[in-house]
Amino acid sequence: MRENKIYTQIQEYAKEIKLPFTASCFEDEIRDAEASNKSYADFLLSLLEKEYDLRKENGKKNRIRQALFPAKKYLEDIKVECLPQDAKQKLSVLKSLDFIKNGQNVIFAGPPGTGKTMIATGLGIAACMKGYRVFFTTVPLLINQLKEARGESTLRSFEMRFEKYDLVIADELGYISFDRQGSELLFTNLSLRAGRKSTIITTNLSFDRWEEIFSDPVMTAAMIDRLTHKSYIVNMNGASYRVKETKEWLEEQKLA
Numbered sequence: 001m002r003e004n005k006i007y008t009q010i011q012e013y014a015k016e017i018k019l020p021f022t023a024s025c026f027e028d029e030i031r032d033a034e035a036s037n038k039s040y041a042d043f044l045l046s047l048l049e050k051e052y053d054l055r056k057e058n059g060k061k062n063r064i065r066q067a068l069f070p071a072k073k074y075l076e077d078i079k080v081e082c083l084p085q086d087a088k089q090k091l092s093v094l095k096s097l098d099f100i101k102n103g104q105n106v107i108f109a110g111p112p113g114t115g116k117t118m119i120a121t122g123l124g125i126a127a128c129m130k131g132y133r134v135f136f137t138t139v140p141l142l143i144n145q146l147k148e149a150r151g152e153s154t155l156r157s158f159e160m161r162f163e164k165y166d167l168v169i170a171d172e173l174g175y176i177s178f179d180r181q182g183s184e185l186l187f188t189n190l191s192l193r194a195g196r197k198s199t200i201i202t203t204n205l206s207f208d209r210w211e212e213i214f215s216d217p218v219m220t221a222a223m224i225d226r227l228t229h230k231s232y233i234v235n236m237n238g239a240s241y242r243v244k245e246t247k248e249w250l251e252e253q254k255l256a
Helices: 002-016 020-036 040-067 085-094 116-129 139-151 155-164 180-193 217-228 241-255
Strands: 106-109 134-138 167-173 198-203 232-235
Touching (some): 040 134, 085 116, 116 198, 139 180, 155 180, 180 217
C-alpha cells in the first residue's frame, strides 16, 4: 500500500517537472535495478541517461516539425548518382553543415526537377538533427507573410524571429514575380541575415534574369551581391532527377 502511494507521488512529481520517461517507465527501471542489484548511483545514472536520450530525440522531432518542411527528404535517401555534376561535387562539403556555422549561404540554381528542393530539405533536416533552428518557406509564401505582418503591424516581431533562425530555406525564387513592395520586403529580410545567418535559396533563374522578378536593377544587383558573398553556388543544370527516378521505378515494376 505504501509502495503504491510512493509510486503515485513519483509519477506526479515526474510529470510536474516534465520528465516523461521517468513518469512512464520508472517502475520498470526500479524492477530492473532490483533484479540486477544496481547501486543507487547506477540506477540514477541509467534513469537520467534514458531521460536525456528521450529529450534529445523529442527535440529533433520538434525542430523538424516546427521547420515546416513540405516533405521529409533525408540526405541518406538522395541518389547522388542522379544529381547534376556540380551538386555531386559540392554535396559532400555541404553535408558537414559548416556553412551554417560560418553563416554562409547556398544557392541552388537550375531548371525544375533536378533536385534543388530535395537537397535543400535534406540539408535542413540534417541541421535540425544537429540542434539548429530551421525555417522552410517558399519565396511567394514568405512575401505574403511579410505583407500580412506589415498590414497587421506585427512586421517587426516577424522580422526578429526570421532573423534568428540558424538556417532559412527560401524555395522557388523566380517561379512567380512580385510587386515592388514584395521585392523590398524580401530584400530587407534576407539582408538582415547576410553574413551572420545562413540562407538556402533555390531558383530556376540564372542571376542575369533575376531582374525579371525584382523589376529594379539596383535592388537586383544589391540582392545578388549580398546573397552570393562567400556563398556556395550550386549549378543544378542537368537531367531531371524526377525523370531518372521515374525510369528506375518503371524498370523495377517490369522486374517485379
